[in-house]
Amino acid sequence: MTETPKGMAPPVSDADPFAPDALENPEPLHAALREAGPVVHLTRYDVYALARYEEVRAALVDWQRFESGAGVGLADFRREKPWRPPSLLLEADPPRHDAPRRVLSELLGPPALRRLREQWRRTAEEMVDHVLARGVEFDAFTELARAFPLRVFPDAVGLGPDGRENLLPYGNMAFNAFGPVNDLVKADAPRAAELSGWVNAQCVREALAPGGFGARIWEAADRGDxxxxxxxxxxxxxxxxxxxxxxxxxxxxxxxFATHPEQWQRLRERPHLARVAFDEAVRRQSPVQTFFRTATTDVTVAGVRIPRGTKILMFLGAANRDPARWSEPDRFDLDRDPSGHVGFGMGLHQCVGQHVARLEAEALLTALTRRIARIEPAGAPRRHLNNTLRSWASLPVRVHPAS
Known part of the structure; x- marks a missing residue:
């Protein structure tokens, strides 16, 4: 990590990264934190913030000193009971993390993706044709970005058709819970028991179709993995x-793509850049904006001593726009190599399903490039605020079909 003079006190900020204005438009806060220094003490929550790429990446890969097992949110699992049993992947470190990670890495590996590629390609083409048949103006969030994963991924896991509308509200609640108990968390409370109960019911062996990822996880348990x-x-x-x-x-x-028409033309000319486009978008507007770690020992970051047991807030979205790492970081550019972004994490806890997400993006974007010559905004997009996610509520677009 970058070194500054030993013993230097970090800059201090009373900014609230979970305030509505910061969640709606986080870039000004991110820029201010990067400018302030490699480590900033956020007094409102008594946590240390990392917003520069170098420090964020280093903390992500150093699981021994920056643990996930105490929770990747503001809550400290060593001092308070989690609202649900902790994730064995996201909120666990070796050795508890190892077996679940190994099983999922195998299940979601290249052979599985090869089996899904053609099926997801056909589904994407059917979905795009269905949307375009209804008109050239539509909400790209509800009709495509939300609809496609909610169809293909639960199918791959082996979920039944009923109740899938609960998946996003449950995820919204889970990602909100990584932040403070603010109005967003309180708004989730009335449905917390219902949503948790539904999701837990989908995870039992009897609820999962044979051959899907879920059933194969249970088979791994039968083998003793x-x-x-x-x-x-x-x-x-x-x-x-x-x-x-x-x-x-x-x-x-x-x-x-709606706001960068020249990049859409580039993708149409070179459809093999679909996965690059997805990674570049994840870099530029990271769906997961923040995660916490906890110091397992007194640790020095850029000359600042962070005491053992202290929470560290890593701004993944800010790191992915750090001008010290990325040239013109605010631009969406298919000529850029976005590899190395931290939108999927990094190191031991890097998202195990990132290649599945890339395959979904490839299927949907490829179907769109074959049918749409141009895509443009048809109104102002609307954000859905979440303590952790850079979320959307609506994305109205107008498209011009290819001749």
Whole structure:
């Protein structure tokens, strides 16, 4: 990590990154934190903030000193009971993290994606044709970015058709819970028991169709690769992390193309750049904006001593727009190599399903490039505020079909 003079006190800020204006438009706060220094003490929550790429990436890969097991939100699991059993992937470190990670890495590896590619391509083409048949103006968030993952991913997991409308509200609640107990968390409270109960019911063996990812997780438990107590928690992690981030990543890339028509033309000319486009959109408008870690020991970051047991707030979205790492970071540019962005995390806890998300994006974007010559805004997009996610509520667009 970057070193500054030893013993230097960090700059102090009373900014609230979870305030509505900061969630609606986080870039000014991100720029201010990067400018202030490599480490900033946020007095409102008594946490240390990292907003520059170098420090964020280093903390993400150093799981020994920056642990996830005490929770990746503001709540400290060593001092307070989690609202639900912690995720065995996101909120656990080795050795508890190892077996679940190994099982999911195998299940979501290249052979599985090869089996899904053609099926998801056909589904994307059917969905795009259906949307275009109804008109050239539509909400790209609800009709595409939300609809496509909610169809193909639960199918792949093995969920039944009923109740899928609960997946995004549950994910919204889970990602809100990583922040403070503010109005967003309180708004989720009336449905918390209902949504948690529904999701937990989908994770039992009997609810999952044979051959899907969920059933194969239970088969891994039968082989002894997991315990049978771990299996439903791994299925739950798959459902929690596998939908919301992809939905909002797809919305980010569709919004980027609507506002950068020259990049859409480039994609139409070179459709193989679909995955690059998705990663560039995730870099530019990271669906997951923040995650916490906890210092396992007194640790020095850029000359600032962070005491053992202290929460560290990593601004992934700010790191992904750090001008020290990215040239013209606010631009959406298919000529850029976005690899190395931290939108999917980095290191041991890097998103295990990121290649699934890329495959979904490839299928949908490829179907669109074949049918649409131009995509443009048809109104002001609307954000959906969440303590962790850069979320959307509406993305009105107008398209010009290809001749």
């Amino acid at each position: 997991l315990t049978h107590e771990q299996a439903p928690l791994v299925v739950r992690s798959l459902l929690t992390a596998g939908v919301d981030t992809t939905v909002h990543g797809l919305a980010a890339v569709l919004h980027a």
